[in-house]
Amino acid sequence: MADEPLIYENQFNVQGGNFSDAGKVASHIKAILKGFGIPSEAVRKTALVAYESEINIVSYARKGVIHLRLAPDQIVIETIDEGSGIADIELAMQEGYSTATDKIREMGFGAGMGLANIRNFSDIFHISSEPGKGTSLKMIIKWRP
Amino acid sequence: MTETSPIDLSTLVRLLRLQVRSGADRLDRPVRGGYVGDLLSDVMGNSREGDLWITRQVHPNIVAVASLKDLAAIVLVNGSEPAPETLNKAAAEGIPVLLAEESAFAVAGKVYALIAGAVPTAT
Amino acid sequence: MEVKTAFGADLMSDVLAFAQSGSLLLTGxxxxxxxxxxxxxxxxxxxxxxxxxxxxxxxxxxGDLGIPILVTRFILFETAGRLYQSGIRGCLVKVDGSVHSHG
Known part of the structure; x- marks a missing residue:
């Protein structure tokens, strides 16, 4: 990644608790990638992981940032949030495990599928978290012109 | 929807090639209708007795909902696996839990056709 | 607009994981x-x-994103049943991107 010149780079702020705007950044990222003519499968995967990450920030953090980096062979989405963090990452990755509130569930999220989706749709996925501080995710989606 | 001739669970298991994970001794139950929903409060409020509940929700609380509402069975779709605690509860409460590889839409489409007495679709 | 497949769910993560592009989405x-x-x-x-x-x-x-919304009085089960009888089929997209139409 470090060796590759970037085609495009941007970052977007996400406000925790702002449920009405949740997904706005993912829609924006999708539109940007489409504009660059990225193949639809890679756009779909990237939008999906960005969207689930954005929902996580809105649901569990005070605020966060989503970075988009477009390289000639891959798309990197990196999210860093300030929030409650995750005490047991292995447990949080398990499908069906969730600490979601009713508000999150009413939106159709919070069924314990988000992180599993992010992992499954990324070609490379990293997660790190510090309880009480926040969570960072890095997702890489490969693409070819 | 007409409820002319109730079809039983064992017929649905056979025609839709469902896996039986709980309640194998209760497959003689009639299925009077169907409900598709993943939000427990929705299913609590709107499903009817004897409905086949088609869902992707695997949380143990689905068993309590099925039991309280006297639903015929729970069908978990998209090849999803129930949490172990869900199966334990289902066994304790005598709620059949069935698994489908197909989506909720396809399962609902086929069950609807069978209940409505339309020509059974070959799977 | 011609539609061949549909997906029904109330869990958006489920839709994200499985629904195929171009499908109808049925939800409560x-x-x-x-x-x-x-x-x-x-x-x-x-x-x-x-x-x-x-x-x-x-x-x-x-409206902003150009996505049509239709509303029906039927429950999801019956909506799926009626669409299925009119020839709409289910779809599941696997994570690798392959599409499995079925039903």
Missing amino acids: LTNPQVIRTADVLDISAIIIVRGKRPSPDTVQLA
Whole structure:
């Protein structure tokens, strides 16, 4: 990644608790990638992981940032949030495990599928978290012109 | 929807090639209708007795909902696996839990056709 | 607009994981997240079931993104049943991107 010149780079702020705007950044990222003519499968995967990450920030953090980096062979989405963090990452990755509130569930999220989706749709996925501080995710989606 | 001739669970298991994970001794139950929903409060409020509940929700609380509402069975779709605690509860409460590889839409489409007495679709 | 497949769910993560681009989305949810999810996946149209009305911000967003919303009084089970009888089929997209039409 470090060796590759970037085609495009941007970052977007996400406000925790702002449920009405949740997904706005993912829609924006999708539109940007489409504009660059990225193949639809890679756009779909990237939008999906960005969207689930954005929902996580809105649901569990005070605020966060989503970075988009477009390289000639891959798309990197990196999210860093300030929030409650995750005490047991292995447990949080398990499908069906969730600490979601009713508000999150009413939106159709919070069924314990988000992180599993992010992992499954990324070609490379990293997660790190510090309880009480926040969570960072890095997702890489490969693409070819 | 007409409820002319109730079809039983064992017929649905056979025609839709469902896996039986709980309640194998209760497959003689009639299925009077169907409900598709993943939000427990929705299913609590709107499903009817004897409905086949088609869902992707695997949380143990689905068993309590099925039991309280006297639903015929729970069908978990998209090849999803129930949490172990869900199966334990289902066994304790005598709620059949069935698994489908197909989506909720396809399962609902086929069950609807069978209940409505339309020509059974070959799977 | 011609549609061949549909997906029914109330869990948006489930839709994200499995629904195929171009499908109809049948759901009991009415909030803007349904539209966001449809946008991410290029869903062709949304059918809101059980006579629920989409919230004003949902309608606004759907207009902005050009995603049609239809409303039916039928429950999701019956909506799926009727569409299935008219030839619409289910779809599951695996994570590797392969499409499995079935039913």
